[in-house]
Amino acid sequence: MFPRDMIAHLGSIAASLMFIWAVFQQYFPYQFRSYIEKYSQRLVSFVYPYIQITFNEFTGERLMRSEAYSAIENYLSSTSSLQAKRLKADIVKNNQSLVLSMDDHEEVADEFRGVKLWWASGKHIAKTQSFSLYPVTDEKRFYKLTFHKRHRDIIVGPYLKHVLKEGRAIKVRNRQRKLYTNNGSMWSHVVFEHPATFQTLAIEPDKKKEIMEDLTTFSKAEEFYSRIGRAWKRGYLLYGPPGTGKSTMIAAMANLLGYDIYDLELTAVKDNTELRKLLIETSSKSIIVIEDIDCSLDLTGQRKKKNEKEEQEDMKDPRQKLTKEDHKISQVTLSGLLNFIDGLWSACGGERLIVFTTNFVEKLDPALIRKGRMDKHIELSYCGFEAFKVLAKNYQKLESHNLYSRIQELLAEARMTPAEVAEHLMPKTASGDPETCLESLIQALESAKEEARLKAEKEAEDKELSGQEETTEIQVLVDKNVRDENSVH
Numbered sequence: 001m002f003p004r005d006m007i008a009h010l011g012s013i014a015a016s017l018m019f020i021w022a023v024f025q026q027y028f029p030y031q032f033r034s035y036i037e038k039y040s041q042r043l044v045s046f047v048y049p050y051i052q053i054t055f056n057e058f059t060g061e062r063l064m065r066s067e068a069y070s071a072i073e074n075y076l077s078s079t080s081s082l083q084a085k086r087l088k089a090d091i092v093k094n095n096q097s098l099v100l101s102m103d104d105h106e107e108v109a110d111e112f113r114g115v116k117l118w119w120a121s122g123k124h125i126a127k128t129q130s131f132s133l134y135p136v137t138d139e140k141r142f143y144k145l146t147f148h149k150r151h152r153d154i155i156v157g158p159y160l161k162h163v164l165k166e167g168r169a170i171k172v173r174n175r176q177r178k179l180y181t182n183n184g185s186m187w188s189h190v191v192f193e194h195p196a197t198f199q200t201l202a203i204e205p206d207k208k209k210e211i212m213e214d215l216t217t218f219s220k221a222e223e224f225y226s227r228i229g230r231a232w233k234r235g236y237l238l239y240g241p242p243g244t245g246k247s248t249m250i251a252a253m254a255n256l257l258g259y260d261i262y263d264l265e266l267t268a269v270k271d272n273t274e275l276r277k278l279l280i281e282t283s284s285k286s287i288i289v290i291e292d293i294d295c296s297l298d299l300t301g302q303r304k305k306k307n308e309k310e311e312q313e314d315m316k317d318p319r320q321k322l323t324k325e326d327h328k329i330s331q332v333t334l335s336g337l338l339n340f341i342d343g344l345w346s347a348c349g350g351e352r353l354i355v356f357t358t359n360f361v362e363k364l365d366p367a368l369i370r371k372g373r374m375d376k377h378i379e380l381s382y383c384g385f386e387a388f389k390v391l392a393k394n395y396q397k398l399e400s401h402n403l404y405s406r407i408q409e410l411l412a413e414a415r416m417t418p419a420e421v422a423e424h425l426m427p428k429t430a431s432g433d434p435e436t437c438l439e440s441l442i443q444a445l446e447s448a449k450e451e452a453r454l455k456a457e458k459e460a461e462d463k464e465l466s467g468q469e470e471t472t473e474i475q476v477l478v479d480k481n482v483r484d485e486n487s488v489h
């Protein structure tokens, strides 16, 4: 029994005394009664120095489930599974994992900054009037927090804040995450279950570490962002050739931080107003993604005017006509998009990442990707040896092999994307011989290297030719000038 419980008995004695006073109080004059009440309260608080706070499961007139109650429930799930003897189990994450919480009328102790306190779960049962054959009971669950009154400030302030924050974080970790896509100005979602993680992502280890640290620092920086007066959001620009892992990295980011993904299809957004509406509807703890930003819209700022002939050519091709009409429908402008990223609207909610991907970073308007908008620019490039080792480990469970040194040499000379390397490493048969895969990769690398050599040779030849042509042109000009001058004289 907690020492607190013994005191609780004394407390109940004091309460009985109060009851006796209550019976007799009507016989005493008003002033005398309030005098006695004041002193009896003091007596109770002296004998029973603990404070209790009750958190009911349902609150308000419409009996909404209290957010505080569910946060406490989540918070206590970790403590109670260690301490309580009777637990309740529930299934979360789309039937994937089991969460334990303490059963009714259980009690667990907790400690915060050296202060001890107790949580108890309980329920009130109110029998409702019903003519049904089966008795209907109305159960009202609650958590009761008990602590010594001298710790009032620390418990009511920092401790409860900590409980609510932790509880919400546990809820986020346990929830089923979503992948949203927009159909015009409406979001619809499916369950997000991409298996990519940073562990399976094939990029240079130092770069990987840096990106992971950047992300986790961001996710914990709520106080920092509010102190410096900036909206809690961060922009990432992922650029590189197709098949280098840009989309895979976004999935890994969402899995690392436990965020939802909003995959924004800009061409389906009618205008800036619709874009703003979509943004307002996104929740916090999410990644807003615009893939292939250079293709989504003409955002280069300087819209190149096509000449008439070119336009006529385009209109002959029905597919071109279609894309033209598509572009006509979407009137999202560069300034609309910039407003979306860092206008006042972007500050509602918080804890959001905005990720753009592109194959051609040089095509983008500098205003769109300047620091502060796209805070971090990440280049994903051709497969290096370190990235290859990650892929070989993932696909073939290989730590090392005598063919590795040859592959290392070839990777330094030939350019191959991680997607292509992964394709060679994919087990082709059930038995999946790693050596065959590595050999096929070596062959592919050798032909890529040969191709690159031929291409470079051709380019050099072309350059030489054009150089020669240029010098002849200059020579012709010089000759002409000399002739002209002579004719003048």
Ligand SMILES: Nc1ncnc2c1ncn2[C@@H]1O[C@H](COP(=O)(O)OP(=O)(O)OP(=O)(O)O)[C@@H](O)[C@H]1O
Binding pocket: 200, 201, 202, 203, 240, 241, 242, 243, 244, 245, 246, 247, 248, 249, 358, 359, 418, 419, 420, 422
């Ligand atoms: N760095 C990488 N690490 C692990 N797997 C990768 C990597 N890059 C590519 N892959 C593999 O190749 C496939 C294609 O990659 P992904 O879709 O991420 O490329 P991308 O850069 O988004 O290409 P695009 O520019 O065409 O959209 C993925 O299914 C993934 O398995």
Ligand SMILES: [Mg+2]
Binding pocket: 246, 247, 248, 291, 357
């Ligand atoms: Mg992609």
